[in-house]
Amino acid sequence: xxxxxxxxxxxxxxxxxxxxxxxxxxxxxxxxxxxxxxxxxxxxxxxxxxxxxxxxxxxxxxxxxxxxxxxxxxxxxxxxxxxxxxxxxxxxxxxxxxxxxxxxxxxxxxxxxxxxxxxxxxxxxxxxxxxxxxxxxxxxxxxxxxxxxxxxxxxxxxxxxxxxxxxxxxxxxxxxxxxxxxxxxxxxxxxxxxxxxxxxxxxxxxxxxxxxxxxxxxxxxxxxxxxxxxxxxxxxxxxxxxxxxxxxxxxxxxxxxxxxxxxxxxxxxxxxxxxxxxxxxxxxxxxxxxxxxxxxxxxxxxxxxxxxxxxxxxxxxxxxxxxxxxxxxxxxxxxxxxxxxxxxxxxxxxxxxxxxxxxxxxxxxxxxxxxxxxxxxxxxxxxxxxxxxxxxxxxxxxxxxxxxxxxxxxxxxxxxxxxxxxxxxxxxxxxxxxxxxxxxxxxxxxxxxxxxxxxxxxxxxxxxxxxxxxxxxxxxxxxxxxxxxxxxxxxxxxxxxxxxxxxxxxxxxxxxxxxxxxxxxxxxxxxxxxxxxxxxxxxxxxxxxxxxxxxxxxxxxxxxxxxxxxxxxxxxxxxxxxxxxxxxxxxxxxxxxxxxxxxxxxxxxxxxxxxxxxxxxxxxxxxxxxxxxxxxxxxxxxxxxxxxxxxx
Amino acid sequence: xxxxxxxxxxxxxxxxxxxxxxxxxxxxxxxxxxxxxxxxxxxxxxxxxxxxxxxxxxxxxxxxxxxxxxxxxxxxxxxxxxxxxxxxxxxxxxxxxxxxxxxxxxxxxxxxxxxxxxxxxxxxxxxxxxxxxxxxxxxxxxxxxxxxxxxxxxxxxxxxxxxxxxxxxxxxxxxxxxxxxxxxxxxxxxxxxxxxxxxxxxxxxxxxxxxxxxxxxxxxxxxxxxxxxxxxxxxxxxxxxxxxxxxxxxxxxxxxxxxxxxxxxxxxxxxxxxxxxxxxxxxxxxxxxxxxxxxxxxxxxxxxxxxxxx
Numbered sequence: 001x002x003x004x005x006x007x008x009x010x011x012x013x014x015x016x017x018x019x020x021x022x023x024x025x026x027x028x029x030x031x032x033x034x035x036x037x038x039x040x041x042x043x044x045x046x047x048x049x050x051x052x053x054x055x056x057x058x059x060x061x062x063x064x065x066x067x068x069x070x071x072x073x074x075x076x077x078x079x080x081x082x083x084x085x086x087x088x089x090x091x092x093x094x095x096x097x098x099x100x101x102x103x104x105x106x107x108x109x110x111x112x113x114x115x116x117x118x119x120x121x122x123x124x125x126x127x128x129x130x131x132x133x134x135x136x137x138x139x140x141x142x143x144x145x146x147x148x149x150x151x152x153x154x155x156x157x158x159x160x161x162x163x164x165x166x167x168x169x170x171x172x173x174x175x176x177x178x179x180x181x182x183x184x185x186x187x188x189x190x191x192x193x194x195x196x197x198x199x200x201x202x203x204x205x206x207x208x209x210x211x212x213x214x215x216x217x218x219x220x221x222x223x224x225x226x227x228x229x230x231x232x233x234x235x236x237x238x239x240x241x242x243x244x245x246x247x248x249x250x251x252x253x254x255x256x257x258x259x260x261x262x263x264x265x266x267x268x269x270x271x272x273x274x275x276x277x278x279x280x281x282x283x284x285x286x287x288x289x290x291x292x293x294x295x296x297x298x299x300x301x302x303x304x305x306x307x308x309x310x311x312x313x314x315x316x317x318x319x320x321x322x323x324x325x326x327x328x329x330x331x332x333x334x335x336x337x338x339x340x341x342x343x344x345x346x347x348x349x350x351x352x353x354x355x356x357x358x359x360x361x362x363x364x365x366x367x368x369x370x371x372x373x374x375x376x377x378x379x380x381x382x383x384x385x386x387x388x389x390x391x392x393x394x395x396x397x398x399x400x401x402x403x404x405x406x407x408x409x410x411x412x413x414x415x416x417x418x419x420x421x422x423x424x425x426x427x428x429x430x431x432x433x434x435x436x437x438x439x440x441x442x443x444x445x446x447x448x449x450x451x452x453x454x455x456x457x458x459x460x461x462x463x464x465x466x467x468x469x470x471x472x473x474x475x476x477x478x479x480x481x482x483x484x485x486x487x488x489x490x491x492x493x494x495x496x497x498x499x500x501x502x503x504x505x506x507x508x509x510x511x512x513x514x515x516x517x518x519x520x521x522x523x524x525x526x527x528x529x530x531x532x533x534x535x536x537x538x539x540x541x542x543x544x545x546x547x548x549x550x551x552x553x554x555x556x557x558x559x560x561x562x563x564x565x566x567x568x569x570x571x572x573x574x575x576x577x578x579x580x581x582x583x584x585x586x587x588x589x590x591x592x593x594x595x596x597x598x599x600x601x602x603x604x605x606x607x608x609x610x611x612x613x614x615x616x617x618x619x620x621x622x623x624x625x626x627x628x629x630x631x632x633x634x635x636x637x638x639x640x641x642x643x644x645x646x647x648x
Numbered sequence: 649x650x651x652x653x654x655x656x657x658x659x660x661x662x663x664x665x666x667x668x669x670x671x672x673x674x675x676x677x678x679x680x681x682x683x684x685x686x687x688x689x690x691x692x693x694x695x696x697x698x699x700x701x702x703x704x705x706x707x708x709x710x711x712x713x714x715x716x717x718x719x720x721x722x723x724x725x726x727x728x729x730x731x732x733x734x735x736x737x738x739x740x741x742x743x744x745x746x747x748x749x750x751x752x753x754x755x756x757x758x759x760x761x762x763x764x765x766x767x768x769x770x771x772x773x774x775x776x777x778x779x780x781x782x783x784x785x786x787x788x789x790x791x792x793x794x795x796x797x798x799x800x801x802x803x804x805x806x807x808x809x810x811x812x813x814x815x816x817x818x819x820x821x822x823x824x825x826x827x828x829x830x831x832x833x834x835x836x837x838x839x840x841x842x843x844x845x846x847x848x849x850x851x852x853x854x855x856x857x858x859x860x861x862x863x864x865x866x867x868x869x870x871x872x873x874x875x876x877x878x879x880x881x882x883x884x885x886x887x888x889x890x891x892x893x894x895x896x897x898x899x900x901x902x903x904x905x906x907x908x909x910x911x912x913x914x915x916x917x918x919x920x921x922x923x924x925x926x927x928x929x930x931x932x933x934x935x936x937x938x939x940x941x942x943x944x945x946x947x948x949x950x951x952x953x954x955x956x957x958x
Contacts (some may be wrong), residue, residue, distance in 0.1 A: 272677075312667065
């Protein structure tokens, strides 16, 4: 211990030395440094805290009283035996210190002559995936520690996967404890080859492997003379020189309006942080969702006007024209538009102690925009240890996987891999207000290819009215039970003609019948909904519930809706009840349909209208229908259908 | 990518101070947008001065849409109070000064009641009283993560229950720059916009932006008394006469500011910001050691924070 104290006293600060400069020059130079935020992942056993301690120690961040406290604490609860226990310097909270583990993300700061650094120090244990995801979200680079005596282990792979999932572009594998393997080149080569082989599947552009001994200081700050075979940079040198500024997206202008500044009648400024792209005075811009265009009049900051602004600057923009813009809207270049949708796919990390509940309507916060959201479906969970996909219906804490989400309002987004700022969101529990999940938006499949969920997870919540009339009484009066004839098919396939014929025939024989078709429902009940997949799902959900209520009251419904896929039709069947649901498929080919509705299809071909099944979105024929009908067999089928709902 | 594009991209690099500034302004605007009744807690210290300056910048050319609140323990340095009033007036701030009236009436003070009782009553209780009185749902504080170990883990948006308590085991995950601002009635969020700044960053920024700070930060001949190794300024006649009698003139400055009987001065010649930074780079004590109240226990700050202290 005496030796240590001596060592600390003799310690000469090197990296932040002011000797050669006067203080003014030093400050002028320091002011111009850029900043690198990096993550460290690994467990206590890998020597992570020791590495961080070294980096900070040698850059003279540790003041003397921190050090003397460290020596005192090492005597009391140190785990490092003879050496200084750097871990004690880093671990903050009381409980953790006693357990000897770090359990949350801790942020640490140090500086060298070349750069400022912010470290997000995260623990490596499996149950703390949540914290690693958190630390990785703001980092540009990750140091992943592995033990040279163990090589690339499951934990190494898990950490690497999470870091790549969060879009970190630079990874350093620190092969630590080289002193325990006699600084053997072969061992290092094997580990780095194993690692590089593993990482090829994860799409990380910049991967570096460095052999170190954090404990002895080899290759941490200075190149070690014990590993002459290593010709790369030391850890510190690498951190000081790695090029990260181009990690920002400078191509797609995305300016989410955060705050509207109206100090007086003459000034209307839109404040916010540039999420991506570059905005210049005089640029033509467009506002989402209104699509209104204007020119950038000024980019205002406290220091005066700027010609241009870029991420991650916080600025205030004024426009030439008076356009009403509020928080949550987005300013973009008109020729570069993000996705505008309510329905998308995402990788999701579950962060809450409470299990995912698909019946909840969450708050979703996506840059400055807040809406409500539901999780339609969990597609799969990823086993972070094997990277294999697993079937799972809902997530628990630390689960990661792929889901489909629908929001109430459209979001303006880009895929996360292209844009970290417009591709990320958080989900907030509607009751506890905890941040229960975080997501990274994918663009692998178009939104019409994604399943929507319109059924209620919690069926008990659907109440039947306490009517004084029993089902039997209704059947006696009507001479039939309530049921639904659901007709699916393309535009122009003759759904409506069939529907009206069926309605008339049922009416004539005395049945109680109600007809529902797309244009009737859309003109009133669904008037705010468009033809996007998310709105189409909501529209059909409403129709299904009307049919259900009418059927409960003994009425036959004839429903004529395109309902373009089995996922949707099956859910409609589930809402209404399978025993009283009859599916009719109008099986006409697209040419027949086009001939029936030439105008509509021509408009779709010319791009004047969109979301037309069979043209720009897919129509999926039912795998199983009760009746398959076309214009040739329609006459003979009608009687059979009537008979199915009106047996007498 | 063409050469001119590469060259252009090289212009799009922010130095660390401007990056920190952009982050802080984003945080401040987010609070102004999402909360109904925010307040900025103003301690009159250098960190507060930077935070206040960032708020002014965030809403330029408009006025900052929330007030400043100073929790006055009634034992602050006189120069701090004078600075506070002139700064607020000059910069057109809406300033609330709140103190614990009950404690003040009882004459609670560090010399008579000791540092713990004084801090509990005149600082922690006073703060909670002020927050409750005005029903603030968000309160900015000028704390930095590099100040102290337990702060290194605190979120930028730090949730407090209806009793203003912080639960370090149950913090909300905080990712990217998306902040969860949802609270139920009675709950609140403490927001630390300069969390990622270091002490050096703060001084650099004060220098760069020419931010006015309380003159006590600069070395000057001042009457001080050595009390148990701390150099305490004789700021008024409430210092017990037997202590005040021992006062000697020394060239001292203060690295942090608080209640004068609890804040030790350091001997120094640093009378400019450059010299202060030079001193900071070469001297070997971190800043909080001059605060007497920190010496209790290992995790004392964590304890205080759990109880609602900043």
